[in-house]
Amino acid sequence: MGRFKHALLEYHERSKHRVNSYAPGPRQLDWSTQPDPFRVFQGSPRIALPLAADDLPARYNDLRCGALPPAQKFSLSTIAILFELSLGLSAWKSYGAQRWALRCNPSSGNLHPTEGYLLCPALPGLSGGGGVYHYLCRDHVLEQSAAVDDSQWTDAFSSDGVLVGLSSIYWREAWKYGMRAWRYCQHDCGHAIAAVSYAAAALGWQTRLMVAAADEALTALLGLDRGADFGVAEREVVDGVLWIGIPDAQPDLERLYSILDRAHWYGYANQLSPRHASWPDIDSIDRATRKSQTREPAPPNPEPPLWSATPLLDLSFARIARQRRSATSFDGTARITAAAFFAMLASLLARRDTPPWNALMSPVSVHPALLVHRVDDLEPGLYVLLRNSQALPSLKQAMRPDWLWQRTGPEHLPLYLLLPYDLRAVARLICCHQDIAADSYFALGMLANLEIALKQPWRYRQLFWECGILGQALYLEAEATGARATGIGCFFDDEMHAVLGIQDHAWQSLYYFTVGSAVADLRLSSFAPYEPQS
Template identity: 75%
Template sequence: MERSTHALLEYHERSKHRINFYAPGPGRLDWTTQPDPFRVFQGAPRVELPLAADTLATRYNALRCGALPPAHKFDLHTLAILFELSLGLSAWKSCGGERWALRCNPSSGNLHPTEGYLLCPALPGVSAGVYHYLSRDHSLEHRAALDDPSWTEAFSDSGVVVGISSIHWREAWKYGMRAWRYCQHDCGHAIAAVSYAAAALGWQTRLVEAAADDTVAHLLGLDRSEAFGAAEAEAPDVLLWIGNPEIRPDLERMGAALDKARWYGCANQLSSGQVTWPDIETIHRATHKSHTAEPTSLNPEPHLSPTTPALDLTFARIARQRRSAVNFDGMTHITDVAFLSMLACLSACRDRPPWNAMMSPAQMHPVLLVHRVDGLEPGLYVLVRNPSALTDLRQSMRPEWLWLKCGPDPLPLYFLLPYDLRDAARLICCHQDIGADSCFALGMLGRFEVALKQPWRYRHLFWECGMLGQTLYLEAEAAGVRATGIGCFFDDEMHALLGVKDYVWQSLYHFTVGGPVDDPRLSTFPPYEVQP
């Protein structure tokens, strides 16, 4: 077994929560060292972005059906909308004298390890270069300025690049070893958030999967030690090409041009007491990605078109009202029509966001514990998002499962077990009532063996989980209910329920959807107005 594969398996096992003990964590929260949720590059020139999202008429239902509007031009106005509705603030909350920001892209514990970047040629209102997006102020920090023609030529006048990185310490401060998993989930949420916002502007999104981590770090300026000093490092995650899907940016030419760029700004230190978690350092090294071949385009599979949701709202409104439920009422039901429509949007349909961003085959399959869906028998179901996985899934689970095809064609939904699984859902979700009080809960079962062959794909499995989660968040809002991601779950209890006994399949993320119970103690304020 290769060293990186061994390190991956060791981390995966050691970072699991178990019935009799939890994954190693900090034990207690040291509030004096809580990381600043906003990275600032001090000294970098700023481009203030207009708050223009309300000018966007695109409706959420159009996006989920793959009906994108005509492509807008790339300029300051449209880029402002892209960032506002993907990585921007959605509200401020306050309680008992404390105040914190919410964002359109969710995060475990609202800690937000994810940072966003823009790489672009000269556009109306925006100079050529590399920018860091500061969500707190809705502004772009100009990190690198370029006047090299080869930089502009690398974009072929066809789009821009959005980069994503992670600051592991932001999550590790609270969650310890398991924090690396959550950073990857959050990256997936961000990928999906960008894909949806880009689609609302008529733009396609493609993950630049071939790029090596070192290339991503170089293009985003993350390898510039003089800009970080004592500040917490950012791990390179992914580049997203926004624009003409038939073209890819010339990363080699971009990198060469950056060697002659003028760089600005130094990263702020987020915390006075960063703690190093060796397991996170190890899994970061083990999943380091070198350059790979770009995956070939997949032939589209037939997919079910979703029905019009209960709330036919603009995308801007849906994106900004998305919230993570804290508790569910244990009474709310949803209709089978709404439920099946949600699942249709989880299917890997390549002409709809966020799945237009992914070129590799779907590897994650929701296993659903249905409690309160009118017209659907309570019990265990599985949505097989990749038809080629059906045989392996059946062979890996309990032989007594029914595997009855249900729901409309061509939705690949299978009924496994008629049973009241509320107690099981509560147990698996670390004894949290939210698992049982939901309309349905689910675990995301992934083909883990792909990560054992190519360890960098371990990250991609978590990203796909986050993309599924972001879709569920938006679908729940449109259905008049609410969702929440469950990072705290007992991995092997889920495997025991299903009968999974080896590393071919592993559960990597959990989610619940239901009727939310709001906390009346919380006050809400707009995202970009002066706060009290």
């Protein structure tokens, strides 16, 4: 364990951006090796999915409060909605001769290292029967990876749910971002977990991460250990597997794995780039944070009191999921009401059966440190949203002793004012001198309890996932308020720590985020994600 702890800390420090030196990355982009944004399994049977999301009545405001609709039956149609509104395309954009796809799940640089898989029994309308499928979002189809003709497979699932697997292709991010790419892959995994959780909730389903299983077993379950199926293609690394359905009806993963030994496997992965650069630090941190079999975790922390204000717009979930965008600039003058700001923060408080927090099986470990610039009736300054009250002593000890820690805002919102001050210039500096951090309503760094990962190195990945889940919640909350958000991977880690007074590894900032009034780029043209079906 000491060896893994050393590797973790070494990667964490070496992958930091600093004012006088950025983390190691490519000196220049080799456009001839830009990765294909779509993983395809050639030779796999394909099952077209209907575009049925527009018929979904669920409202976002209900989902964010945990008011889920009655659970729909699992079928080809409902599975299609699940993937369309979580991992599917949301639009095509073009500028001149360039054309690219956007997706419902955000990604740094729009590079999308995350791949999605379905494991299910035979479902109505699913012609391939039970088995393992890869979701090809470009065409909104399922590619069958494994066909299982075994009643034990169906019995293992009963009729209470399906599994969604997530994996990462590190090269997709490393091509542009080098060593720090591993961090961004974990952020993207967190965004994808949240996106799946929200879409499942819109269908009345609960979501749970299968956290006890070993990564080796999950790799085999998705077929990612089949070397002959990948050949020279870029390998995928398993992130996690989500149970979608009735929480107490989760299948035995080892039983499913044993049945897959008798399955018929299809397809060969396409190669995404003709050449690759090697990033040994990514290989090292991946080895250090792989997970073995563990016991089921203890129940999460007691839930906070339910408090949730209604955002400005009452939108269908399908609309808000597909209109989510990352802002590229803010106007720097608009303000947000205190009520809207508090409503956003309230949505970040974890509740057991409310998306996206229902996916998490571990206690809350990440807390936003907010740099507030333009919120009506709220002093500009430095604030902390305490998502887990048990962390208060540790956070106070880690930060400057002269902070105010003055409770502010609604009674049931654990928001603390540390310092009243105009921090726009500080926010710009922290975010690699980007104006978007100063021109926002507010910016925030996500403080994670790194001591957890030093004891259990695989939790390092999960801390980044929790940051990504927070980011996805902020993305949707911003859209519901008529605003826009963006995640920022380029920030000076230790400049954020210096502002807070953090001097050791007990707490570290793992992600940065901003919310504001977006300035539209009128040079871009937008097109529907998929051709209308006849």
